[in-house]
Amino acid sequence: MAAIYAMGDLQGCCTPFNSLLEKLDFNVKEDRLWLAGDLLNRGPDSRSLLKRLFQWQDHLQIVLGNHDLYALSRWGGIVPTKKSDTLGNLLGDKNAGDWLDWLRQMPLLHHDSDLGWTMVHAAIHPDWDIATATAHAQEVQNALSGRQWKRFLKMLWAAPAPNRWADCRDEDDAQRFRVAVFTRARYVTAEGQFNWPSTLPKEGASAYAPWHTWFFERQNEGAIICGHWATQGLLVHERLLALDSGCVWGRQLSAARIDLETPEIHQIDCPIYAQPSTKE
Template identity: 65%
Template sequence: MTATYAIGDLQGCSAPFNALLEQMGFTPETDRLWLAGDLINRGPDSRAILTRIHAWRDHVQFVLGNHDLYALARWAGIIPAKKNDTLGAVLSDPRVDEWMDWLRNGPMLITDATLGWTMVHAALHPDWDLAQAQDHAAAVEAALRGRQWRRFIKSLWADPVPNRWQECRNEEEAQRFRVAVFTRARYVTAKGFFSWPSTPPRDAAHEFAPWHQWFLERQTTGAIICGHWATQGLLVRPRLLALDSGCVWGRQLSAARIDGAEPVIYQTPCPMFARPDSG
């Protein structure tokens, strides 16, 4: 019987990934794998991660996370390496162009009406229904796949991101906002103001809530799988699976089988690769 599994942020943690696949009994020839983004960087072996999932690309679906976009920017020579960058082996590999072109053509959002699940790396805007979210994701995907993709990626690092959709003055700002929601968002206010840092400003912290609190309240259809928020940890709630449980920080790598009536959770422990305060 074909199974579909969703896994949280891998971030180059190849050994826990292998252990979790074995625990689940994943068979690449028959089963399907959904990966919640941040496939690479920070962990010790991003090259092994890319080698495996690219070989399984006909059976793997993924969404792009902030670390994957960072890897594309590094590959394109747009930004210098950050302190905790572990992409050296990937960027020096002869297969890097093939891997990065594959990532660049990846989606921001995946949905399966039969399974009843939608996956995004970080968040969805509480005021966007799933059809609107798909349209916003498609706008980003078209830019990443287009002839001016280097210019587009460079623009993501060029200027501050508006904190609210209504504050976007042009398409470039709208694109930065879309990317930030899909790959970076955690907290948002009832009026749609996002806090792009990992914690909201102290003087307004009481106004912010986790994005999924507002989304599940306002959007009455759609079940969401996400990653990105390791400090929040594994959350299993009606219509929500948050699967980033901090593997790269030495906690667990989490997965869920999502083709049944209720998700079945799997976890494996991870060694410590990155400090929780390392951004």
């Protein structure tokens, strides 16, 4: 029987990716694979990974993460190289344009009504039901896949995202906020104020909780697959599969079979690729 698997952040770790697929006995002609973003960067071989995914595109469902948006921005000449950047082998390939042009068409949210799962890279705003979140993600996808995509990415990097939806002054602010929620969010207050950095502020930290705590309290429907939060690690709840288990940091790469009534979790151990000083 054909299977559907969801997998956490790959971040250019092509060898562990291949090893986990082998462990799953993954059949690309029959099975399907969902990838929860951050496909590229920090690991050693984004080139081979993206080449494989491009070849398999008819059998994949992808959502974009913050590192994928950074890779697209590097390709577009919009941002300088960061110290933790490992994209050189990808960007130097003669086929990189075809692969990355395909990647920028990908959404930030995927919902499957038959399976009951919704996949994002980082988070969904606790005040957004699935229909509302889908509409917000579509606004981003329309801009990123359109002819003015470079202008869109330049705008994202030009100013910080507001911390609350109510603080968005114009459509540029709204787009920055949408992207930050879907690709960067971890902690939020009951009033909907997000903390975009990976660590909480020294003052007022007790007001924040993981985004999914508030989401599941306020939204009665929606089971979420996400990645992004390696320090949180693998979480498996009735309505949550958080699958970033820190492969690039030398921990595990995780996958869940999601077409079963109770998802099956599969993992492999990974070598250390990224330096702790650049974590997450």
